[in-house]
Amino acid sequence: MARQWAARLADTDGVSLPPEELERILFDLARDAVAEIEWLRDAAISRFATLYGTAPVGIAMADRDGTIVEVNKHLAQFLGQKPDRLAGRRLTELGFADRDRAKLAGGLEELAETDLEEFTDRVQLAHADDAGVWAEIVLTLMPGDRPGTRFPVLVAADANEVHTLQEALRHQSIHDSLTGLSNASRFHTLLENALSPFATGQVALVYLDLDGFKVINDGLGAGVGDQVLRGVARKLKESFTEHDALVARLSGDGFAVLLCGELTAAQVITLVERALEDLVEPIYIGEHGVGVSASAGIVVRDVGEGSVEDIQRAAEIALHRAKEAGKAQWMLFDPELDARDRARYRLGAEIAGALENGQFELIYQPTVKLAKPDEIAAVNAGLRWHHPRFGDLSADEFYPLADTTGMTIPLGKWLLTESLRATARWRDRYGDAAPDVCIRLPNRLAIEPDLVAMVKEELDRNELPAKALRVCTDSSSILDPRGEVLDSLTVLSDLGAKLVLTVQGSSDLELIPRHELSVQHVILSGPVVDALADDEPDVAARHLDHLVERARELKLRIGAEGVRNSGQADRLRRHGVIAARGAFVAETATGDEVDELIEQHTKET
Known part of the structure; x- marks a missing residue:
């Protein structure tokens, strides 16, 4: 517009414009400018009104x-x-x-x-x-x-x-999809907050684990198992409503509860006991009324005592003890007991190195014929650990730890290998005077798929007949519902090994015909033997006679263990027991001491 009007004012053909003409031109300029501005304003207003009225916001x-x-x-x-x-x-x-x-x-x-x-x-x-x-x-x-x-x-x-959507994703990220409870990640975060330096009062951590939940899943199906877990979650939420309770699902059938505030152990125990009672009430799913039990580990402490890892570890240990106590139990964390357990677990962790470094030794319990007490019929082979700090440790002190650390099979293999090697040496040296070796296999080794092949390999390596090996077991192993130990013993018997059963009463003895076991020897143990330690009560004598008579009917050779003195040995012999072991001979003997006993017998004969 400026260029347009500048051209008109400049185009005068050399003629000076009079003021009136110039005024007219300038008025035209102003009128056009105003019209242009009004048009632009109206267009802008129209655009804004359109956007304002139709905008999707x-x-x-x-x-x-x-x-x-x-x-x-x-x-x-x-x-x-x-x-x-x-x-x-x-x-x-x-x-x-x-x-x-x-x-x-x-x-x-x-x-x-x-x-x-x-x-x-x-x-x-x-x-x-x-x-x-x-x-x-x-x-x-x-x-x-x-x-x-x-x-x-x-x-x-x-x-x-x-x-x-974001809230749903956030909820999914911090909650368990099956039960709706907080998940492990959120629980850990809130536990960290509860133990922060700014927190006060006490905190309680409860770990709960369902007992035998696998039976529900396997027996009724995973769908029923999921519904049971939802029911358990609901019950736990209803049970723990005080002290800012947070209930979470940590794993498949593992739950946790966090309580904060002014707490005492007695208050927390009361809540846990109520929850365990509620869980026993059946959860009805279709036609199934499913009842569950749970074990619980409890920790109560001031917020300033220990880290998150410390309190979690304490809860896990307490839960483990509760399960060991028989399930459907609660256990409060005990620091003193924990200190002792730490020492035990440290011992368990050392087994592998001790085996490699030669700290284990074979020891034996000689079994002698009661008619000829100087003649060894068999030796029961076992292990002793020469620990550099704790001295000599018996099998009862380290085998449970070996189960925990997975060293049961290596120890059992070493026991089998070394005892059969010793048996071969005695047979080469003493001929028919050499005793059989009897081994009680740990259950974990007894169900090992390669056990039979392992035994046959060792027998062949040492050129031993299978009858030189006796394998000892007890009623609890035979009654194992899985039947794996019984299967292994049956195959070993077919191989030619002699089976030995430890019995404490008639019910144990009747397992032999009931399961058609190829047992050749029974060893009387426990009260039936202890009762004759100092005298010969009538009731105990009649009980012993009944066992001996039934064993003879089954064509079994009868021995006894735990015999303390020669008087007890003589009383047992008069009632038909033909062999025994115990303190009246020797509680334990080394390989060299067994050599001496064999040599003593061969010289006398």
């Missing part, structure tokens, strides 16, 4: 004080209101809760006091039905119609679906 315009002047139809629809009902309210009043109104007020304050161009956040806006709707909001200042004036504007976009 809500818009609220306010005066300088933050009072709403106008809202578009989308915001009115989003909030379930008529536009005129929103006009006149303050922008901050659009917030649903106090925290939302505070966010809006804070945003307006930042815009007014700083160079910030816009303020964004996610808030809940108030809907007409007294509910909150989530919105992504933008607050900004729009220039006014006079220089230097700016007015607040709120733009709101629907964020309900996004928020719902």
Whole structure:
């Protein structure tokens, strides 16, 4: 426009314009400029009105004080209101809760006091039905119609679906999908918070583990098992409602409870006992009324005592002891007992190195013929550990630890290998005077799939007949419901090894015909032998006679263990026991001492 009018003013053909003509030209210029400006303004207003009215987001315009002047139809629809009902309210009043109104007020304050161009956040806006709707909001200042004036504007976009999705993902990340309880990750985080340097009072950690849950899964199916877990979760939530209780599922059938505040061990124990009682009540799933029991480990301590790892370890140990105590039990962590257990577990961890470094030795319990007490019929082979710090340790002190650390099979293999090697040496040296060797196999070794091949290999290596080996077991192994020990013993018997059964009464003895066991020797043990230690009570004598008579009917050779003195040995012999071992001969003997006993017998004969 400026170029256009400049050209007209310059194009005078060398003629000076009179003032009236120049005035007319300038008026035309002003009129055209105003028309152009009005057209641009009207176009801008039209564009803004179109965008304002049709925008897929809500818009609220306010005066300088933050009072709403106008809202578009989308915001009115989003909030379930008529536009005129929103006009006149303050922008901050659009917030649903106090925290939302505070966010809006804070945003307006930042815009007014700083160079910030816009303020964004996610808030809940108030809907007409007294509910909150989530919105992504933008607050900004729009220039006014006079220089230097700016007015607040709120733009709101629907964020309900996004928020719902994010909340669902957040919930899934911190909750167990099956039970809805907190998961292990969230539980660990909250446990860390409970033990932070700023926390006060006491904290209690309870670990619970269902007893025999595998039976439910295997017997009724995983679907029923899942429903049982949901039922257990519900019961635990109902049982633990005090002391800011947090219940979580940590593993398949493992749960945990965190309690905080002013606590005593007695209070926590009461809650745990109530929960264990509630769990026993059947959970009905279709036609199945499923009852479960649980074991619980409990730790109660001041928040400043130990780390997260310490309290978790203590709860695990207490839970382990509860299961060892017979299941369906609770156990409170005992620091003194824990100190002793640490020493035991440290001992268990040393077994592998001790075996490699030659710290184990074969020891024997000689079994002698009672008619010829100087003649060894067999030797029971066992292990002794020469520990560099604790001295000589018996099998009872380290075999349970070997089970825990997985060293039972290596120890059992070493016992089998070395005892058969010693037996071969005695046979080469003493011929028929050499005793058989009797080995009590640990259950873990007895069910080893390679056991029979291992025994045959050692017998062949030492050129021994299978009958030189006696394998000893007891009623608990035979009654193992899986039957694996019994299967192994049967195969060893077929190989030619002699089976020996330790019995304490008639019921043990009757296992032989019931299971058609190829047992050749029985060893009387426990009260039936102890009763004849000092005298010969009538009841004990009749009981012993009954056992001996039944054993003879089954064509079994009868021995006894735990015989203390020669008088007891003589009484047993008169009632038909043909061999015995115990303190009246020797509690234990080394290989060299067994050599001396054999040599003594061969010289006398």
